[in-house]
Amino acid sequence: MAPLRKTQGFCIRRVDFSETSQVVTFYTRSEGLMRLVAKGSRRKKSATQGRIDLFACGEMVYIQKRPGTLNILAEFKPEELFDGLRHSLQQAYSAFYIAALLDRGTHEGQASAACYDFCVGMLETLASGARADVSRMVFEAHFLDELGVVPQVGRCVECSGALPGRGMVGYVVARGGPLCRECAPDDAWRVPVGALGVVEGLRRASPAAAGRISIAPKLRPFVRDILTRCMGHALELEPKMLQYLQEVRCD
Amino acid sequence: MSGYTKSLGNLMEELVKLPGVGKRSAERLAFHLLRVSTEDAMALARAIRDLKKNTRLCSKCFNIAESDPCGICSDSRRDRTILCVVEQTRDVIAIEEAGTYSGLYHVLQGRIAPLEGITPESLTISQLVDRVKVGGIKEVILATNPDMEGDVTANYIAEQLGPAGVRVTRPARGLPAGSQVEYVGKKIISDAFEGRQQIPPGSG
Ligand SMILES: [Zn+2]
């Protein structure tokens, strides 16, 4: 029999599979995304202590199957349920959004302990009632980094020339950054230089700090737009999917 | 589906659309139906046709019914001052089987799950709020599943019902976290309803 393995993880998706089992997707610390069968998880008395809830987080014991087949969740004892998420639609939507990005943006076997820790930190922050809109932006900036598409901010992505200290600059999402005056075509999308600094600040922020960040109202729509466009580009997502999560206004 | 006769292929194409039915099972079921008597096969066809022809949603509570209003809404013995909000019809059946609840229902037709594209607008929440505003209802029990989506939905509804000034309760936590109303036992449902707790206004 395949050996039992242990890791930490939280549930980002669950589908009822039969009357007694679920297929669950966990984001784990040592293996990244993992799909498992949780047998008996819809019954009250099982090794996984009832149906596994979304975002339930803790130590998991699983049997690793050969690639291409589902692993089996042998034991799961959630230590954290992030109850604070349940009390507001904004907080919950932001957590759902994190789950959606992990599901779309990472794949099985792509592990990152740092990203895992960051996600758990973000869920804690959201559950504690921190501002959902800014928290979500902190996550997005960080996750873009994880996806390898850090929005470049300091220099022109075309000529590496310096950007003006103020005013508007062209921005090319496909190139992942801004263009100086010489390189920017006339019809380029333009954003304030200040918004680029904010994006960089969000990227460097810790989950715990996310609730304390304030963004100048003038820059906010541009920051929001940069993150949405970059995320859409990185994940090859229609803006629709990103948009409906922003339908719940947090401002 | 090549190799099969046209009718057999058609039937299999319809059968694979059913939940939990793969190509293999569809083939097995199709050949089974071919073997059974014409009467038995026609009885199944009639049952499906009647189901679609005779069932509708009750315009008051959105439960599946054969009449409008449904049997529960039109039953004069039911307590009209109390409303139990559930995610789906199967929950109504489970609670009715437990046999201790005698008020009316409101079926949401799902729960808030943005990842599946289900937002508050896709549910019957606004109709619920309208129903409560009309008056006569003293208590609303939010019996959505005790899991993340069910809790989010319940808290959102509690917030929406705030201005109406009715007592809003949630079944006691006897329902195990992450469980589903339709699968928990009768005794547990009864106890959970018995020990329901008020959601204080403005806590959503
Ligand atoms: Zn340049």
Ligand SMILES: [Zn+2]
């Ligand atoms: Zn009815």
